[in-house]
Amino acid sequence: MGCLQAQDLAIRPLAHFPPDIWGDRFVTFSTEDSLMMEKYAKEIEPLKEEVKTMLMIENSADFAKKMSLIDAVERLGVSYYFENEIEEQLSHIFKELAAKNFDMEYDLYNTASQFRIFRQHGYKIPCDVFIKFTNEDGKMKETLSTNIRAIVSLYEASHLRIHGEPILDEASAFATDVLKSSANFSEQARHALKQVLHFGIQRVENRHFISFYEQDEFRNETLLRLAKIDFNRVQLLHRQELSQILKWDLSAMEKFPADYMKLVFQFVYDTYGEFAKEMTERGKPYAAKFAKDRVMDLIRCYYTEAKWYKAKYVPTFEEYMINARITGVAQIISTSSIMGMEEIAEEKPFQQIIQSPRVVRACEIIGRIMDDIVSHEEEQARGHVASGVECYMKDYNMSREEVVQIFNKMVEDAWKELNEEFLIKSNPSDDDLPKPVLKRILNLARVVDALYKVIDGYTYSAKLIKDDIISTYTRSITL
Template identity: 30%
Template sequence: FIDKNGNIGSTDATSLLGLYNAAYLRTHGEKILDIAMSSTKKILKSIVNHLDPTIADEIRHHLETPLFRGTNRVETKRYISTYEKNSTRNETILEFAKLDYNLVQGLYCDELKDLTIWWNGFDIQTHLTWARDRMVEIHFWMMGVLFEPHYSYPRVVLTKLFTLVSVFDDFYDNYSTTEESNMFTTAINRWDEHAVEHAPAYMRPFYKGTVASINQIEEDLKLQKNKHAELVKKLFIDAANCYHAEVKWRDQKYVPANLEEHLKISAPSTICMQISNIAFLLMGDITSSETIQWAWAYPTIIRAVCIIARVMNDIVSHEREQASEHMVSTVQTCMNENGCTVEEANEKLNEVVEQAWMDICESCIQPTAHPLAVLSRVANLARVTDFLYKHDDGYTLGYSVKGTLDSVYVHPMDV
């Protein structure tokens, strides 16, 4: 690819795209891959409008989302459609791929049906009208982490847990007073039917439903002989405490001195550690107690996905959240630290995201006591988070990802 002068010598679009995608597996200090990535990106952008429409569409897609960072089920359907246009396609393989996709899509829809029945029991549209009601988006998020058909039960449990956590997020971040957040946190940490009296009155039905649901999940896991069953509740309580910590910083008017300090305190409230760790324990015997404790300590790969989530969320929601009282964002902190504009801060923050992706790649390829099947869940979480926050807050503003959700859940492939 590279000539004696260090320039990319190839002009073949398919080869250039392959090198471009491979370069995104770079780790820290891999200068050759840094050059390959920037050079191939520049060349591909310059030739894309002069290519056959099929390869041109492929290049445009990967210029936006490199192959390694794609969300599995989104990429699966897109690739099947691309393969179908290939004149050398194998019709039998194509048919089986479509049938498989449709069967898995049906499974996801069955899960959503059961989840919707469960969630309707909370009746939040009556009791908690301020909370985001995003069942499909959360299932998509958790499906991004555990997409395989045999992980149906873990996927359902993750979706239940983080549908509840989403209400926590809205309660602590947007709705509760300081006193109410203190009361609710006290009740969550006590975790029993008598503690409901410590919660604000309007949160008591939700508190009771939450405790009952998680206690039931714990009992189900014990029946499955899952040795980590009791940790689900502890991780869930930890999520509430992370949100409550941000309320205290907000009320103290705490302003981090720099971006590094900000991320040290704000990354945990992305709840990516809890999502990853609960995904690990739901995978069963493949996950050891050592892996759970390792993840709880925010090792490099967990911290990396937390940073990706925090920074990308802040970039797309910065303007909207200026209208309400929030803890200072990473965008504001970066602007203050560097004396720069929003656009310049976003550029610097995008580089922080790139560094975090390198941490993920490095963690996945280095020898470790933790199986790749487990580590890949963290990479999957980064992938689906990247998708949801790439252009907008796809979770809060669900219409921005509606086309993809329709494709994944509603529209089967023609067979």
């Protein structure tokens, strides 16, 4: 780029984004906050021991009750304290059910709930467990529609489906229709339609579930207390971290010159330089280089977009996606997020990510396509390069509505592929990504879903995610 003549330089058009809505909300962290965080940590210890005893109690013959407890622990956001105990229980229950050929004598609610939990943990429980809830035509029985709690459970389970499971495609469509017709009188139905559990940002969903659970007449008070205290403790921890990040002086943003992007680039470059130093001290000198190289890839792709814009060039959809998969930042965030993970001590996972395995490609498609669907018209008005929607319309002579329908199917298929990558393989390969890395990629796809399923929530946070951010990071739970 340094050898280009001035007249050849391509400049990305400036966007006029909404003003910052956060101010100094996350900057302060007081001594009182620190003391409260320590107080919470002490109170958590005996509660953890009580819940651990509940999970490991000898009388485990009642699988439905055990699975219900596991589900509550996970949805309340405290399962990270009991990962070994949960895996031990799930492995035992799954083996017992497999020995019975998964002949589950449960109602729809419990069947769907257990299906979802097993799939979330990588167990390939067969979708045939839902056959008994269908009629002769393979459709879900209409009599099921009166039980909204069961329909919500079915709806959530159906989003763990993979390719080749038409019964779950049918279950998803059936449950969606029922919930839409019930949304006026059911908060559970409204929330499920607003955000699929499996696709949601887990910390946000934990906060919502705490509110639901405390209204449950069968709630476990010890577990609820643990969840509330731990949520407040982690909230304070996040606020402490945010205050440290935001301490560079927010007023300096107002003093940025017109060529502020140079400063931004320099900041990013220097930050990754600091990462490199820290990673070298930890014995992982390669980690920051992989992440830093992905930033350089992003800059090159942005420059390609700028050249297309200057030349008024509309690429083919295939050409667009080669570039757009990188600007979707899945590789950057994935490589950056695993740098400091203690579980990742080798270079191999970094190499695997940049080779775009199936799970990364699925995440890239989800990110890029969902963003394009909700933001392409406004970006065109701002003078951006043609989005995937315009490219596809031009290639196939289709209307916007037709392309959006196709794009939604692409996102649905990408989620099926991502789900399948999480299933435990009978013949694992050395080329498989480690589970902690897979979780990071899944969580990135979840962020995308939460931000882009309705509008461009990243740009217009006040319209979509402001309340969730406030409740997650600043509004503590009343004990």
